[in-house]
Amino acid sequence: MRNDTEEQVLTTLDQHDIKLPQDGLTREKIRSRAFAFQFEANESLSFRIERHPTMYLADMGVRGSDASPARFHVLTEYRLDLSDRTWDVQELDSTFEYDWWMVLEAELGDTGMGVVLRDQIREVRNAGDSEAAFEETFASLIDHWEEKFDEYEGRKVPVEDKEAILELLVETLREEAGVD
Structure with a gap:
Protein backbone atom coordinates (compact mmCIF):
# COMPACT_ATOMS: atom_id res chain seq x y z
CA MET A 1 0.00 0.00 0.00
CA ASP A 99 28.33 -15.91 0.22
CA TRP A 100 31.31 -18.28 0.11
CA TRP A 101 29.24 -21.38 -0.67
CA MET A 102 27.43 -19.62 -3.51
CA VAL A 103 30.73 -18.40 -4.99
CA LEU A 104 32.05 -21.98 -4.87
CA GLU A 105 28.90 -23.33 -6.51
CA ALA A 106 28.85 -20.63 -9.19
CA GLU A 107 32.55 -20.95 -10.05
CA LEU A 108 33.29 -24.65 -9.46
CA GLY A 109 29.91 -26.36 -9.20
CA ASP A 110 28.01 -28.18 -11.89
CA THR A 111 26.11 -25.02 -12.86
CA GLY A 112 29.27 -23.06 -13.67
CA MET A 113 32.63 -24.02 -15.11
CA GLY A 114 32.64 -27.11 -12.89
CA VAL A 115 31.67 -29.51 -15.67
CA VAL A 116 34.63 -28.41 -17.82
CA LEU A 117 36.95 -28.34 -14.81
CA ARG A 118 36.27 -31.97 -13.83
CA ASP A 119 38.26 -33.28 -16.80
CA GLN A 120 41.10 -30.83 -16.11
CA ILE A 121 41.18 -31.81 -12.44
CA ARG A 122 41.47 -35.48 -13.45
CA GLU A 123 44.38 -34.64 -15.76
CA VAL A 124 46.20 -32.78 -12.98
CA ARG A 125 45.65 -35.68 -10.55
CA ASN A 126 47.12 -38.12 -13.06
CA ALA A 127 50.12 -35.93 -13.97
CA GLY A 128 53.61 -36.89 -12.81
CA ASP A 129 54.25 -33.39 -11.44
CA SER A 130 50.83 -32.34 -10.19
CA GLU A 131 52.06 -28.92 -8.96
CA ALA A 132 53.43 -27.98 -12.39
CA ALA A 133 50.35 -29.42 -14.10
CA PHE A 134 48.12 -27.41 -11.76
CA GLU A 135 49.95 -24.17 -12.56
CA GLU A 136 49.89 -24.82 -16.29
CA THR A 137 46.26 -25.94 -16.37
CA PHE A 138 44.69 -23.38 -14.06
CA ALA A 139 46.88 -20.24 -14.32
CA SER A 140 44.56 -18.50 -16.77
CA LEU A 141 41.48 -19.37 -14.69
CA ILE A 142 43.11 -17.95 -11.57
CA ASP A 143 44.06 -14.81 -13.53
CA HIS A 144 40.42 -14.57 -14.65
CA TRP A 145 39.23 -14.77 -11.03
CA GLU A 146 41.75 -12.10 -9.97
CA GLU A 147 40.35 -9.77 -12.61
CA LYS A 148 36.71 -10.71 -12.01
CA PHE A 149 36.88 -10.01 -8.27
CA ASP A 150 38.99 -6.85 -8.56
CA GLU A 151 36.24 -4.39 -9.42
CA TYR A 152 32.83 -4.16 -11.02
CA GLU A 153 31.41 -1.10 -12.78
CA GLY A 154 34.18 1.03 -11.29
CA ARG A 155 33.60 -0.22 -7.75
CA LYS A 156 36.63 -1.86 -6.14
CA VAL A 157 36.05 -5.09 -4.27
CA PRO A 158 37.62 -4.63 -0.81
CA VAL A 159 41.09 -6.20 -0.83
CA GLU A 160 40.35 -8.49 2.11
CA ASP A 161 37.20 -9.84 0.39
CA LYS A 162 39.00 -10.32 -2.92
CA GLU A 163 41.86 -12.17 -1.23
CA ALA A 164 39.44 -14.37 0.75
CA ILE A 165 37.46 -15.28 -2.38
CA LEU A 166 40.62 -16.08 -4.36
CA GLU A 167 42.05 -18.17 -1.53
CA LEU A 168 38.76 -20.06 -1.20
CA LEU A 169 38.57 -20.81 -4.92
CA VAL A 170 42.24 -21.70 -5.43
CA GLU A 171 42.50 -23.84 -2.29
CA THR A 172 39.29 -25.69 -3.17
CA LEU A 173 40.56 -26.28 -6.69
CA ARG A 174 43.95 -27.47 -5.35
CA GLU A 175 42.22 -29.83 -2.92
CA GLU A 176 40.01 -31.30 -5.63
CA ALA A 177 43.06 -31.75 -7.88
CA GLY A 178 45.01 -33.44 -5.07
CA VAL A 179 47.74 -30.79 -5.00
CA ASP A 180 49.26 -30.01 -1.58
Whole structure:
Protein backbone atom coordinates (compact mmCIF):
# COMPACT_ATOMS: atom_id res chain seq x y z
CA MET A 1 0.00 0.00 0.00
CA ARG A 2 1.42 3.34 -1.05
CA ASN A 3 1.42 6.37 1.22
CA ASP A 4 0.40 9.87 0.11
CA THR A 5 3.97 11.14 -0.34
CA GLU A 6 4.91 8.17 -2.50
CA GLU A 7 1.79 8.71 -4.63
CA GLN A 8 2.62 12.41 -5.05
CA VAL A 9 6.14 11.59 -6.23
CA LEU A 10 4.99 8.88 -8.67
CA THR A 11 2.14 11.00 -10.00
CA THR A 12 4.42 14.01 -10.52
CA LEU A 13 6.97 11.92 -12.43
CA ASP A 14 4.26 10.41 -14.64
CA GLN A 15 2.09 13.48 -15.28
CA HIS A 16 4.96 15.80 -16.14
CA ASP A 17 6.84 13.28 -18.30
CA ILE A 18 10.05 13.94 -16.40
CA LYS A 19 13.20 12.42 -17.88
CA LEU A 20 15.05 10.14 -15.48
CA PRO A 21 18.82 10.09 -14.89
CA GLN A 22 20.73 7.91 -17.37
CA ASP A 23 22.04 5.46 -14.75
CA GLY A 24 19.60 2.61 -15.30
CA LEU A 25 16.82 4.12 -13.21
CA THR A 26 13.34 3.33 -14.56
CA ARG A 27 9.84 4.19 -13.44
CA GLU A 28 9.29 0.50 -12.70
CA LYS A 29 12.34 0.43 -10.40
CA ILE A 30 11.01 3.50 -8.62
CA ARG A 31 7.59 1.88 -8.15
CA SER A 32 8.97 -1.43 -6.95
CA ARG A 33 12.11 -0.55 -4.99
CA ALA A 34 12.18 3.11 -3.97
CA PHE A 35 11.64 4.23 -0.38
CA ALA A 36 12.08 7.33 1.82
CA PHE A 37 9.92 9.44 -0.50
CA GLN A 38 9.81 13.20 0.06
CA PHE A 39 7.73 15.76 -1.79
CA GLU A 40 7.70 19.54 -1.52
CA ALA A 41 5.09 20.99 -3.89
CA ASN A 42 6.60 23.12 -6.67
CA GLU A 43 10.07 22.68 -5.15
CA SER A 44 11.47 19.16 -5.11
CA LEU A 45 10.88 15.47 -4.78
CA SER A 46 13.23 12.73 -3.68
CA PHE A 47 13.53 9.04 -2.95
CA ARG A 48 16.16 6.40 -2.30
CA ILE A 49 16.88 3.10 -4.01
CA GLU A 50 19.19 0.26 -3.04
CA ARG A 51 20.71 -1.55 -6.01
CA HIS A 52 22.78 -4.72 -6.06
CA PRO A 53 25.30 -4.61 -8.92
CA THR A 54 27.01 -7.97 -9.40
CA MET A 55 29.71 -9.50 -11.53
CA TYR A 56 27.44 -12.48 -12.16
CA LEU A 57 24.94 -12.71 -15.00
CA ALA A 58 21.42 -13.66 -13.97
CA ASP A 59 21.90 -17.27 -15.06
CA MET A 60 25.33 -17.69 -13.45
CA GLY A 61 24.26 -17.84 -9.84
CA VAL A 62 23.07 -20.78 -7.80
CA ARG A 63 19.99 -22.71 -8.83
CA GLY A 64 17.02 -22.01 -6.57
CA SER A 65 18.45 -18.77 -5.21
CA ASP A 66 17.58 -15.23 -6.25
CA ALA A 67 20.68 -13.80 -4.59
CA SER A 68 23.91 -13.31 -6.47
CA PRO A 69 26.99 -15.07 -5.07
CA ALA A 70 28.90 -11.77 -4.83
CA ARG A 71 27.33 -8.32 -5.00
CA PHE A 72 27.52 -4.71 -3.98
CA HIS A 73 24.81 -2.98 -1.99
CA VAL A 74 24.57 0.59 -3.28
CA LEU A 75 22.23 3.10 -1.63
CA THR A 76 21.48 6.10 -3.85
CA GLU A 77 19.37 9.17 -3.23
CA TYR A 78 17.64 10.85 -6.17
CA ARG A 79 16.49 14.45 -5.74
CA LEU A 80 14.66 16.36 -8.48
CA ASP A 81 14.45 20.15 -8.50
CA LEU A 82 10.96 20.74 -9.89
CA SER A 83 11.67 24.33 -10.97
CA ASP A 84 14.29 23.38 -13.57
CA ARG A 85 13.84 19.57 -13.70
CA THR A 86 17.44 18.81 -12.84
CA TRP A 87 18.43 15.73 -10.92
CA ASP A 88 20.93 15.55 -8.08
CA VAL A 89 22.05 11.94 -7.65
CA GLN A 90 24.06 11.08 -4.54
CA GLU A 91 25.51 7.67 -3.72
CA LEU A 92 25.07 7.44 0.04
CA ASP A 93 26.66 4.07 0.73
CA SER A 94 28.31 1.16 -1.05
CA THR A 95 29.29 -2.14 0.55
CA PHE A 96 30.37 -5.51 -0.84
CA GLU A 97 29.06 -8.88 0.26
CA TYR A 98 29.53 -12.47 -0.84
CA ASP A 99 28.33 -15.91 0.22
CA TRP A 100 31.31 -18.28 0.11
CA TRP A 101 29.24 -21.38 -0.67
CA MET A 102 27.43 -19.62 -3.51
CA VAL A 103 30.73 -18.40 -4.99
CA LEU A 104 32.05 -21.98 -4.87
CA GLU A 105 28.90 -23.33 -6.51
CA ALA A 106 28.85 -20.63 -9.19
CA GLU A 107 32.55 -20.95 -10.05
CA LEU A 108 33.29 -24.65 -9.46
CA GLY A 109 29.91 -26.36 -9.20
CA ASP A 110 28.01 -28.18 -11.89
CA THR A 111 26.11 -25.02 -12.86
CA GLY A 112 29.27 -23.06 -13.67
CA MET A 113 32.63 -24.02 -15.11
CA GLY A 114 32.64 -27.11 -12.89
CA VAL A 115 31.67 -29.51 -15.67
CA VAL A 116 34.63 -28.41 -17.82
CA LEU A 117 36.95 -28.34 -14.81
CA ARG A 118 36.27 -31.97 -13.83
CA ASP A 119 38.26 -33.28 -16.80
CA GLN A 120 41.10 -30.83 -16.11
CA ILE A 121 41.18 -31.81 -12.44
CA ARG A 122 41.47 -35.48 -13.45
CA GLU A 123 44.38 -34.64 -15.76
CA VAL A 124 46.20 -32.78 -12.98
CA ARG A 125 45.65 -35.68 -10.55
CA ASN A 126 47.12 -38.12 -13.06
CA ALA A 127 50.12 -35.93 -13.97
CA GLY A 128 53.61 -36.89 -12.81
CA ASP A 129 54.25 -33.39 -11.44
CA SER A 130 50.83 -32.34 -10.19
CA GLU A 131 52.06 -28.92 -8.96
CA ALA A 132 53.43 -27.98 -12.39
CA ALA A 133 50.35 -29.42 -14.10
CA PHE A 134 48.12 -27.41 -11.76
CA GLU A 135 49.95 -24.17 -12.56
CA GLU A 136 49.89 -24.82 -16.29
CA THR A 137 46.26 -25.94 -16.37
CA PHE A 138 44.69 -23.38 -14.06
CA ALA A 139 46.88 -20.24 -14.32
CA SER A 140 44.56 -18.50 -16.77
CA LEU A 141 41.48 -19.37 -14.69
CA ILE A 142 43.11 -17.95 -11.57
CA ASP A 143 44.06 -14.81 -13.53
CA HIS A 144 40.42 -14.57 -14.65
CA TRP A 145 39.23 -14.77 -11.03
CA GLU A 146 41.75 -12.10 -9.97
CA GLU A 147 40.35 -9.77 -12.61
CA LYS A 148 36.71 -10.71 -12.01
CA PHE A 149 36.88 -10.01 -8.27
CA ASP A 150 38.99 -6.85 -8.56
CA GLU A 151 36.24 -4.39 -9.42
CA TYR A 152 32.83 -4.16 -11.02
CA GLU A 153 31.41 -1.10 -12.78
CA GLY A 154 34.18 1.03 -11.29
CA ARG A 155 33.60 -0.22 -7.75
CA LYS A 156 36.63 -1.86 -6.14
CA VAL A 157 36.05 -5.09 -4.27
CA PRO A 158 37.62 -4.63 -0.81
CA VAL A 159 41.09 -6.20 -0.83
CA GLU A 160 40.35 -8.49 2.11
CA ASP A 161 37.20 -9.84 0.39
CA LYS A 162 39.00 -10.32 -2.92
CA GLU A 163 41.86 -12.17 -1.23
CA ALA A 164 39.44 -14.37 0.75
CA ILE A 165 37.46 -15.28 -2.38
CA LEU A 166 40.62 -16.08 -4.36
CA GLU A 167 42.05 -18.17 -1.53
CA LEU A 168 38.76 -20.06 -1.20
CA LEU A 169 38.57 -20.81 -4.92
CA VAL A 170 42.24 -21.70 -5.43
CA GLU A 171 42.50 -23.84 -2.29
CA THR A 172 39.29 -25.69 -3.17
CA LEU A 173 40.56 -26.28 -6.69
CA ARG A 174 43.95 -27.47 -5.35
CA GLU A 175 42.22 -29.83 -2.92
CA GLU A 176 40.01 -31.30 -5.63
CA ALA A 177 43.06 -31.75 -7.88
CA GLY A 178 45.01 -33.44 -5.07
CA VAL A 179 47.74 -30.79 -5.00
CA ASP A 180 49.26 -30.01 -1.58
